[in-house]
Amino acid sequence: MITNFEILETIKMFQEQHLDVRTVTMGVSLLDCISQSADESCGMIYDKITRYAGNLVRVCDDISREYRIPIINKRISVTPISIIAAASDASDYVCFAKTMDRAARECGVDFIGGFSALVHKGYTIGDRKLVNSIPEGLATTDLVCSSVNLASTRTGINMDAVRDMGEIITQTARLTSDKNAIGCAKLVVFANAPEDNPFMAGAFHGVGEAECIINVGISGPGVIKASLENVRGKDLGIVAETIKRSAFKITRVGELVAQIASSRLNVPFGIIDLSLAPTPSVGDSVARILEEIGLQDCGAWGTTAALAMLNDAVKKGGTMASSFVGGLSGAFIPVSEDEGMIDVATRGMISLEKLEAMTCVCSVGLDMIAVPGDTPPEILSGMIADEMAIGTFNNKTTAVRVIPVPGKTIGDFVEYGGLLGSAPIMKVNTSSCKAFIDRGGRIPAPIHSMKN
Amino acid sequence: MQSGDQKTAVMTVVGSDAVGIIARISHLLSTHNVNIKNITQSILDDVFTMIMMVDLAAADIDIKDLSVELNTLGQEIHLTISIWQTDLFNAMHRI
Numbered sequence: 267m268i269t270n271f272e273i274l275e276t277i278k279m280f281q282e283q284h285l286d287v288r289t290v291t292m293g294v295s296l297l298d299c300i301s302q303s304a305d306e307s308c309g310m311i312y313d314k315i316t317r318y319a320g321n322l323v324r325v326c327d328d329i330s331r332e333y334r335i336p337i338i339n340k341r342i343s344v345t346p347i348s349i350i351a352a353a354s355d356a357s358d359y360v361c362f363a364k365t366m367d368r369a370a371r372e373c374g375v376d377f378i379g380g381f382s383a384l385v386h387k388g389y390t391i392g393d394r395k396l397v398n399s400i401p402e403g404l405a406t407t408d409l410v411c412s413s414v415n416l417a418s419t420r421t422g423i424n425m426d427a428v429r430d431m432g433e434i435i436t437q438t439a440r441l442t443s444d445k446n447a448i449g450c451a452k453l454v455v456f457a458n459a460p461e462d463n464p465f466m467a468g469a470f471h472g473v474g475e476a477e478c479i480i481n482v483g484i485s486g487p488g489v490i491k492a493s494l495e496n497v498r499g500k501d502l503g504i505v506a507e508t509i510k511r512s513a514f515k516i517t518r519v520g521e522l523v524a525q526i527a528s529s530r531l532n533v534p535f536g537i538i539d540l541s542l543a544p545t546p547s548v549g550d551s552v553a554r555i556l557e558e559i560g561l562q563d564c565g566a567w568g569t570t571a572a573l574a575m576l577n578d579a580v581k582k583g584g585t586m587a588s589s590f591v592g593g594l595s596g597a598f599i600p601v602s603e604d605e606g607m608i609d610v611a612t613r614g615m616i617s618l619e620k621l622e623a624m625t626c627v628c629s630v631g632l633d634m635i636a637v638p639g640d641t642p643p644e645i646l647s648g649m650i651a652d653e654m655a656i657g658t659f660n661n662k663t664t665a666v667r668v669i670p671v672p673g674k675t676i677g678d679f680v681e682y683g684g685l686l687g688s689a690p691i692m693k694v695n696t697s698s699c700k701a702f703i704d705r706g707g708r709i710p711a712p713i714h715s716m717k718n
Numbered sequence: 719m720q721s722g723d724q725k726t727a728v729m730t731v732v733g734s735d736a737v738g739i740i741a742r743i744s745h746l747l748s749t750h751n752v753n754i755k756n757i758t759q760s761i762l763d764d765v766f767t768m769i770m771m772v773d774l775a776a777a778d779i780d781i782k783d784l785s786v787e788l789n790t791l792g793q794e795i796h797l798t799i800s801i802w803q804t805d806l807f808n809a810m811h812r813i
Contacts, residue, residue, distance in 0.1 A: 268807040270758055270769050273728055276810055277802070331782045333803050515810045522809040 276515075283488035284550040285516065286336035287523045288543045290326050291464035293471035293479045293536060294318050296345040296380075304356035308365040311350070315342060315369035315378075318478050318533075323374040325530045335523060338485070338685070342370060343469035344380035352392025359396050363403030363410045370409040377452075379469035381412040384459070387421040387708070397427070400434050404449035405441035411467035417457035417654040419661045423709040428654060431455050432647030432703070436670060439639065443672035446680040450669040451602075451634060455650055457657025457664045462537050463593040468665060479536035481593060482524040484584075486516035487542050488549045490576075494558045505559060506579045513540070513583030521588045539593030540584035541629055542576075544604035546687035552576075552597050553606025564606055565616025573597060574627035594663055596629025602682060602689035603634050612679070612690045618649075619695075626656055631664040636680050636689040639672035641696075646670065648699035659712045725775040726755070726804045729788070733797035735766040743799065746791055747772060750779045766797070771804075 279285040299310035319342050326337045344350075344366065351359045363381050370378035381403055383393040400412050414431060417423035435450055442449035454467045461472020464481035471479075493512040497504050520538045528535035544552045553564035559572045577597045585591050599621065601607045610616045618635065625631040631653045637646075650666045657664030671680050674691050681688040731743065740757070747754060752772050759768040774781060785801050792799035 268728070268804070268811060272811045273730065273769055273802075273807055274767070276807055277730055277800070328782075331785070332780075333806055334785075334800065335806070518809045519806070522805060 279489050279515070280334065280336070283492045284485070284545070284547060285489050285519065286338050286485050287482060287520055288485040289339040289341050289464050289483040290322070290337055290523065290527055291341040291343055291469055291481045291483065292319050292322050292531070292533065293343045293462065293475055293481060295471055295475065295477050296350045297473070300350055300353050302353055302355060304351065304354040304361055307350065307354050308361055311362070311365050312369045315344065315366070316372050319373045319375065321531060325527060329523060329526050329530070333523070335519060337523065339376040340374070341464065341466060341469060342373065342375050342378045343464070343471045344378065345471050345473060346380055346382040346384055348383035348390070348392045348396035349473065351396065352390060357395070358402070359399040360402045360406060363399065363407050366410050367407035375409070377409050377411050377466045379411040379413065379466050380471060381410050382414060382470040384415045385424055385427045386415050386418040387424060389427065397430060397434060400453060401437035401441045401449065404438055404452050411452045411469065413454045413456060413459065413468040413470060415456045415459040416650065417658045419458060419658050419715045420711055422711040423457070423651065423654045423658055425651065425703070425709055426706045428651050429644070429647050429703050429706055431650055432643035432645075435646050435668065436643045439670045439672055446674075446682065447639070447669050447671045448682060448686075451667065451682060451686050454665050454667040457654040458662060460593050460663055464539050465541060465543065465594060467667060475536070476534060478533045480524060480528045480531065480533050481536040481539065482520045482527070483539040483541060483543060483593065484516050484520035485543045485550070486512070487544045487552050487555055489516055490542065491549070491551070491555045491558050494555065502575065506575055509576060509579035510583035513580040514587045517584040517587035535590065537590045537592030538584070538588040540580055540591055540595040541593065542580055542597045544598060544600070544607070545685055546603060546605050546608065548605050551604045551606035552599060553604050553610060557606065563610045563613070563615040565610045565620050569620065570623050570627055573599070573624050577628045594629040598630050598633065599624055599628055600634035601692070602636065602687040603685060604687070608688060608690070611692060618692055622652060622656070625653060625664055626660060629663055631657070632666045632668060634667055634669070634686070634689065636669045636671050636674070636691050637694045638675045638691055639670050640675070641670045641694050642700075644698070644700040644703040645694060645696065647703045651703070655709070658709075661714070725773055727772050727774055727781060728802045728804055728807060729770040729772055729799065730802070731766070731768040731770070731797050731799050733766055734764065735761055736795065739766065739768070739795065739797065742791065742795055746787060750777050750784060752777045752779075752784070772801075
């Protein structure tokens with residue numbers, strides 16, 4: 267028998283603390299859509315995606331209405347297109363991006379991910395074509411997300427690709443300059459990219475995955491924050507325990523939705539991603555959790571320690587609540603997508619360097635950060651190289667989603683709307699790293715990668 | 719994760735106390751053959767809170783449509799009425 271207290275606690279989470287399921291993402295393998303003819307391949311891709319994911323939005327909306335659990339995003343991830351398009355006669359892969367966009371629109375989903383390449387050790391011909399197609403691919407579509415894996419603990423860092431991505435991000439910003447470089451918000455580079463991540467922009471369906479799966483990303487910063495309000499002044503052991511308990515409850519909601527969606531769509535359940543995903547709404551911020559733990563501002567000294575504890579406690583609570591955990595699974599610290607983070611960045615209380623330090627202990631990395639439009643590509647590459655090093659050498663996933671907004675400079679503000687939020691243009695250290703980036707080559711894998 | 723009985727649901731009614739709340743709500747439920755299993759209510763700081771366990775096994779309406787009707791009734795009598803699947807609470811609070 268469920269007690270009244272438990273009932274009211276749950277309802278409060280939905281009605282006052284913004285609890286929702288952030289995304290139900292269907293992963294679809296496109297390996298059987300490979301063809302020498304790009305036209306034929308695109309036709310097969312469109313047919314397959316719409317056949318598999320045609321019901322996704324309806325089923326999720328039904329679950330949402332029946333259970334009163336908001337499911338914010340419905341998404342699709344596909345096999346990295348660099349692999350699918352490699353055998354084709356296409357000279358660039360923009361047509362594949364447009365096909366993905368059309369299929370996503372037909373299915374009614376919010377985003378489709380997988381315009382991706384895995385180049386952590388080197389480029390194939392297909393990888394290179396894909397990377398070169400990213401700026402136009404993102405500029406001519408609305409729903410397509412792109413990701414490139416540049417490094418892994420097992421292989422080291424592909425510094426040629428790191429150099430190239432500085433240029434690609436700059437070009438993407440230029441081609442979408444009329445919309446504050448929104449193309450860059452749909453482009454992320456990774457170290458140790460997970461193959462089952464349901465979150466955008468980095469979702470793709472790895473080659474080791476099954477034909478079709480359902481992955482679910484949870485949310486719930488507001489619930490964690492509210493639970494910590496009840497233990498003000500208590501020691502940190504109690505804080506960690508409180509976070510764990512809330513994370514358990516949040517994850518159970520994700521697990522419930524995942525199980526129901528999987529059975530109604532007749533598609534196997536893949537994983538729950540335990541990431542705490544914030545939004546620009548008040549009361550749904552990871553930064554505000556860190557402040558609740560005792561920091562005047564997110565970004566103050568102590569922030570990294572508080573975030574490390576938060577991230578770890580969320581995983582401990584969440585792991586217990588789900589049969590399969592995967593994806594990124596850690597606290598997200600995007601700037602534009604987090605109300606508290608936007609506030610501290612606007613007031614200058616957090617720097618890119620502090621954000622970089624925080625990425626050592628959380629998932630993802632430098633995320634949704636707007637920088638001056640005239641930031642040279644090699645400085646973007648330097649930023650990426652540092653983040654890749656943190657991921658590669660600490661055996662974890664890290665990423666960069668940086669937006670050099672053309673025509674904007676420090677002190678300006680950009681608005682993207684919706685979940686992408688808004689962000690101040692942040693100060694970048696402009697000291698040159700050009701000679702370092704121009705060297706190219708590979709940074710060898712760290713010694714601790716040799717585990718066999 | 720699934721509860722044994724798929725047809726039970728939890729209803730919550732929150733708002734200002736008034737005469738006839740239970741009458742209005744139970745009338746609506748009875749027209750749809752929804753059985754009330756349990757009712758608890760309390761008044762805290764002038765806020766009326768009622769939690770009802772209902773059984774939809776013999777109902778002529780599904781939970782989505784019932785939810786819409788309850789919402790309309792709630793607007794008429796100035797109360798927030800919502801209905802939730804029991805599975806949700808079991809998932810969240812029971813291992």
